[in-house]
Amino acid sequence: xxxxxxxxxxxxxxxxxxxxxxxxxxxxxxxxxxxxxxxxxxxxxxxxxxxxxxxxxxxxxxxxxxxxxxxxxxxxxxxxxxxxxxxxxxxxxxxxxxxxxxxxxxxxxxxxxxxxxxxxxxxxxxxxxxxxxxxxxxxxxxxxxxxxxxxxxxxxxxxxxxxxxxxxxxxxxxxxxxxxxxxxxxxxxxxxxxxxxxxxxxxxxxxxxxxxxxxxxxxxxxxxxxxxxxxxxxxxxxxxxxxxxxxxxxxxxxxxxxxxxxxxxxxxxxxxxxxxxxxxxxxxxxxxxxxxxxxxxxxxxxxxxxxxxxxxxxxxxxxxxxxxxxxxxxxxxxxxxxxxxxxxxxxxxxxxxxxxxxxxxxxxxxxxxxxxxxxxxxxxxxxxxxxxxxxxxxxxxxxxxxxxxxxxxxxxxxxxxxxxxxxxxxxxxxxxxxxxxxxxxxxxxxxxxxxxxxxxxxxxxxxxxxxxxxxxxxxxxxxxxxxxxxxxxxxxxxxxxxxxxxxxxxxxxxxxxxxxxxxxxxxxxxxxxxxxxxxxxxxxxxxxxxxxxxxxxxxxxxxxxxxxxxxxxxxxxxxxxxxxxxxxxxxxxxxxxxxxxxxxxxxxxxxxxxxxxxxxxxxxxxxxxxxxxxxxxxxxxxxxxxxxxxxxxxxxxxxxxxxxxxxxxxxxxxxxxxxxxxxxxxxxxxxxxxxxxxxxxxxxxxxxxxxxxxxxxxxxxxxxxxxxxxxxxxxxxxxxxxxxxxxxxxxxxxxxxxxxxxxxxxxxxxxxxxxxxxxxxxxxxxxxxxxxxxxxxxxxxxxxxxxxxxxxxxxxxxxxxxxxxxxxxxxxxxxxxxxxxxxxxxxxxxxx
Numbered sequence: 001x002x003x004x005x006x007x008x009x010x011x012x013x014x015x016x017x018x019x020x021x022x023x024x025x026x027x028x029x030x031x032x033x034x035x036x037x038x039x040x041x042x043x044x045x046x047x048x049x050x051x052x053x054x055x056x057x058x059x060x061x062x063x064x065x066x067x068x069x070x071x072x073x074x075x076x077x078x079x080x081x082x083x084x085x086x087x088x089x090x091x092x093x094x095x096x097x098x099x100x101x102x103x104x105x106x107x108x109x110x111x112x113x114x115x116x117x118x119x120x121x122x123x124x125x126x127x128x129x130x131x132x133x134x135x136x137x138x139x140x141x142x143x144x145x146x147x148x149x150x151x152x153x154x155x156x157x158x159x160x161x162x163x164x165x166x167x168x169x170x171x172x173x174x175x176x177x178x179x180x181x182x183x184x185x186x187x188x189x190x191x192x193x194x195x196x197x198x199x200x201x202x203x204x205x206x207x208x209x210x211x212x213x214x215x216x217x218x219x220x221x222x223x224x225x226x227x228x229x230x231x232x233x234x235x236x237x238x239x240x241x242x243x244x245x246x247x248x249x250x251x252x253x254x255x256x257x258x259x260x261x262x263x264x265x266x267x268x269x270x271x272x273x274x275x276x277x278x279x280x281x282x283x284x285x286x287x288x289x290x291x292x293x294x295x296x297x298x299x300x301x302x303x304x305x306x307x308x309x310x311x312x313x314x315x316x317x318x319x320x321x322x323x324x325x326x327x328x329x330x331x332x333x334x335x336x337x338x339x340x341x342x343x344x345x346x347x348x349x350x351x352x353x354x355x356x357x358x359x360x361x362x363x364x365x366x367x368x369x370x371x372x373x374x375x376x377x378x379x380x381x382x383x384x385x386x387x388x389x390x391x392x393x394x395x396x397x398x399x400x401x402x403x404x405x406x407x408x409x410x411x412x413x414x415x416x417x418x419x420x421x422x423x424x425x426x427x428x429x430x431x432x433x434x435x436x437x438x439x440x441x442x443x444x445x446x447x448x449x450x451x452x453x454x455x456x457x458x459x460x461x462x463x464x465x466x467x468x469x470x471x472x473x474x475x476x477x478x479x480x481x482x483x484x485x486x487x488x489x490x491x492x493x494x495x496x497x498x499x500x501x502x503x504x505x506x507x508x509x510x511x512x513x514x515x516x517x518x519x520x521x522x523x524x525x526x527x528x529x530x531x532x533x534x535x536x537x538x539x540x541x542x543x544x545x546x547x548x549x550x551x552x553x554x555x556x557x558x559x560x561x562x563x564x565x566x567x568x569x570x571x572x573x574x575x576x577x578x579x580x581x582x583x584x585x586x587x588x589x590x591x592x593x594x595x596x597x598x599x600x601x602x603x604x605x606x607x608x609x610x611x612x613x614x615x616x617x618x619x620x621x622x623x624x625x626x627x628x629x630x631x632x633x634x635x636x637x638x639x640x641x642x643x644x645x646x647x648x649x650x651x652x653x654x655x656x657x658x659x660x661x662x663x664x665x666x667x668x669x670x671x672x673x674x675x676x677x678x679x680x681x682x683x684x685x686x687x688x689x690x691x692x693x694x695x696x697x698x699x700x701x702x703x704x705x706x707x708x709x710x711x712x713x714x715x716x717x718x719x720x721x722x723x724x725x726x727x728x729x730x731x732x733x734x735x736x737x738x739x740x741x742x743x744x745x746x747x748x749x750x751x752x753x754x755x756x757x758x759x760x761x762x763x764x765x766x767x768x769x770x771x772x773x774x775x776x777x778x779x780x781x782x783x784x785x786x787x788x789x790x791x792x793x794x795x796x797x798x799x800x801x802x803x804x805x806x807x808x809x810x811x812x813x814x815x816x817x818x819x820x821x822x823x824x825x826x827x828x829x830x831x832x833x834x835x836x837x838x839x840x841x842x843x844x845x846x847x848x
Contacts, residue, residue: 015089015091016093017085017089019053021045021049021053022053022056022062024045025039025043025050025053025063026057026062026078026082026086027199029077029078029082030086030162031201031439031440033076035074035075036050037073039054039076054076057082061081061082062082063076063079063082064076064077064079086199087197090118090120090164090197090199091171093110093111093213094110094120094171094197097109097120097213097214098110098122102216105122105216105217106121106123106124106217107120107121107122107124107216107218108214108215108217109211110197112209112211112212115205115440116200116202117132117200117202117209118200120198121196121197125198126198127244128158128242128443128444129155129157129244130156130200131154131219131222132155132156132211132220133152133217133218136217137215153220153222154203155203155227156201157201157203157442158199158201163196163197164198165177165194165195166195167194168193168194169193201441203230204228223246224246224247227248231249231250231437232248233249233251234251236270236273237249238270238448239270239446240445241446242432242443242444252402252405252406253404253421253422254405254420254423254424255408255409255423255424256408256409256424257423257424257425258408258409258425258426259410262430262431263426263430263433266447266449267408267447268383269448270448271406272405272406274378274379275353275381276353276354276355276376276379277353277354277355277383278369278372278383279356279381279382279383279408280356280358280383280385281354281356281358283477283478283480284356284358285356285458285460285480286459286460286461287345287346288345288357289345289346289352289460290342291348291351292319292323293351293371293375294367295315295322295367296312296315296371297366297374298341298367299318301366302337318334318338321335323349340361341360341363341364341367342361342364343359344359348490349490350490350494352458352490354456354457354458362390362391365384365385365386366391369382373398373401373403377403378403379404379405380403380405383408384410384411385410386411387411387413388412388414392417395407395409396417396418399419407420422435422437427444431446432445432446432447433445433447456497456501457497458497459478459480459483459493459497460486460487460493461480461483462487463483465546465568466545466546466548467545467568467571468483469500469503469549473503495517495521496520496521498525499511499518499520499522499523499524499525503524503525506528506530507525508526508530510525511526511530511534515538519538519542523546524549528551528554531549531550531551532550532551532556535559539563545566547563548567548568548571550571552575557589557593558592560575561579561605564576573638576605576608579609580610580613583613587618590610590621597624597628597631603631604632604637607627607628607629608632608637610625610628611629611632611642611645612641615657616645626658629646629658629663633667639676639680640676643664643753646658646664647660647753661754664681664754665681665754669681679700679701679704680705680752680754683705684753687751687752693713695724695726695727698717698720698721699727699734702717703734707737707741709751709753711741711759712751712757712759712760715764718731718769718787722769722771723771728771731775731780731784732775732776732781735780736783737783738786738787739783739786739787739806739809739834740834740836742764742787743812743813744761744837745759745837745840746760763813764787766791766792769791772784772785772788782805783804786804786805786809786810789803790809790813793810794814803830805830805834806830806831806835806838807830808826808829811838812834812838812841816841819842819845821842821846822839823839
């Protein structure tokens with residue numbers, strides 16, 4: 001060997017850490033400190049050898065011993081100098097094994113002994129997880145990626161501080177580099193003169209990765225299917241590895257010390273499917289629902305020396321008192337203690353799926369948790385509101401249970417619970433946590449934002465009808481203040497709330513399973529597609545107005561008619577108008593349901609549908625219309641609409657088409673005096689007989705009737721109201737579009753159904769409306785002042801007034817020769833009714 005070669009070997013040897021023990025210990029201390037016994041046990045090095053190696057490392061300044069609590073059991077920690085020494089060791093390995101770079105591979109193994117591997121990447125540097133080929137020796141140049149992917153992989157985790165970037169030319173440290181975007185090897189080699197040295201910890205380190213230093217390899221293909229088992233064998237997705245976008249699922253016994261409430265709720269949502277959840281709910285129930293069985297556990301902790309027989313006797317007495325309000329020999333003091341530990345609550349026999357814990361004492365929380373652990377076969381999640389150290393034994397025992405999915409703590413410092421399979425802690429970035437699997441392995445995870453699981457709260461209130469259900473639901477949340485129905489049956493409420501948490505998308509399988517035992521819950525949980533068929537099966541078993549959830553378009557006319565008696569007013573009105581339109585769309589639809597006019601249950605509904613469109617049906621249906629009027633008069637719903645279409649509105653035929661006017665007028669007299677039908681009848685008879693109408697009656701008609709029923713009298717009625725103090729008060733309190741009432745188009749058809757006439761303009765003179773300016777200031781006065789000012793400007797032949805309710809309102813009393821050309825935009829320039837009248841009159845004038 002030449003002198004130069006010998007010198008090079010000597011320099012490299014000086015850079016390496018000669019002692020294998022010292023190298024192992026430094027690598028172990030990189031992750032965290034440890035005592036002599038911990039290091040000895042973990043690395044399998046005898047204690048005297050460990051102690052000696054640590055003494056030598058302390059002398060060199062590579063580690064220090066924290067003996068503030070005494071030498072025995074003192075922790076050893078690596079120093080910055082020790083870290084630098086390891087980096088130098090890795091560079092020495094690089095000089096040995098990466099002198100000749102393979103252009104066909106990503107990386108080379110620098111060291112592989114035990115659980116720690118040191119790798120040097122020339123391409124495709126890793127992120128938080130490293131995927132390694134199980135057997136890189138079987139790589140073939142023709143099919144590298146496929147072969148390594150098929151032959152299995154090994155996983156290792158890295159921590160960000162263990163990733164070091166270097167310049168290959170001078171081995172100086174450089175900042176992390178972004179990967180090249182060019183695709184060819186020549187381009188990459190031309191631009192890239194960097195390398196990454198990584199220290200990583202193997203998963204499943206008990207199985208050796210039999211790869212020698214100097215072995216080149218390529219990163220295998222990988223996805224969620226071959227991730228390490230501990231982060232992939234769970235049933236619930238916790239989130240994604242922050243820098244890899246790979247899903248992480250977890251099985252059970254997870255401890256999260258999360259300082260962020262948002263992180264807590266996201267994690268509970270992700271991991272609580274079909275589980276019992278003891279948590280601080282965002283939307284809290286009016287009173288906590290608790291299982292009565294936990295009182296037995298509470299008594300056992302309060303009276304540790306009490307015999308089981310006496311304890312059971314006390315429990316039975318409390319059971320009867322709390323659950324059934326029965327008289328029993330229970331002292332007031334023990335009831336006060338229960339109230340202090342459990343707060344305001346409702347006691348039930350069943351075990352709720354979601355238990356609100358914010359009102360519980362530490363003892364109450366332990367009692368309920370022990371009860372859940374002992375008697376539930378489901379998984380459970382616990383949110384713990386006290387410092388860990390207070391109950392470390394209890395929490396350790398809790399996380400020993402296979403049914404314990406998750407324990408979340410948030411108060412005080414993080415204390416490791418040794419029985420947990422993994423630990424989570426919040427990171428500064430919201431929604432991101434560190435998953436600590438072991439001393440060597442930790443991964444940053446972005447918690448899933450998709451709320452897949454909604455832990456079920458069973459509130460004391462439930463919806464009394466479908467409209468309440470719809471009104472209380474918004475954006476995935478429930479406003480329980482809207483719900484008015486109460487129930488003492490917890491199991492019934494539980495089913496209904498389970499269904500409500502499935503609303504609005506529903507779950508057909510769940511609804512089918514619960515249809516017999518709980519028809520209402522099944523109805524709420526039905527997907528819209530299956531509602532018509534489910535209604536046919538269970539509609540008769542539902543009490544109250546629940547038909548509102550039926551979709552019109554998917555139901556037959558007959559089924560909609562049958563559902564009307566069990567519908568709320570809004571849905572019923574929409575359904576009636578939908579059916580009526582279907583009658584016009586196809587007269588066959590009328591024939592298909594006409595036989596139901598002999599069925600009292602449906603006759604009224606069908607009659608209303610027919611009468612609403614009777615003016616659009618051919619004469620062939622006149623007999624059905626006459627038959628329908630009798631049913632309608634028994635329950636005259638939609639009276640305004642039915643009267644409008646029942647009595648012809650056309651100018652050519654002022655008589656009623658069906659000859660029913662006298663019959664309806666006579667029938668109106670026996671209806672309630674505050675009904676539309678009754679007052680319509682009185683009004684029409686007064687007009688027919690030419691009788692005077694009192695100021696009080698005028699005010700009632702103006703308040704109750706559509707404008708077109710009375711605006712023919714509007715000028716007279718306005719003057720009459722202005723003449724009395726009570727009338728003036730009423731005018732100031734009631735906002736009416738007076739300009740659009742007193743200045744209509746001459747000859748317009750108006751009046752109530754059954755007494756139509758042509759409108760004749762009677763614009764009041766200013767002397768008759770002098771009281772308008774002295775009315776109190778209010779919105780109603782704006783309309784009246786527009787009437788006054790447009791009348792005065794007309795009389796004075798002055799310029800148009802600047803209208804308060806519409807800028808062009810003054811045109812209404814002017815000759816058409818003074819009108820400018822108006823477009824449809826005039827409607828939106830002010831009051832819509834005045835604007836519509838202006839546009840209508842302008843259009844009428846243009847076509848004359």
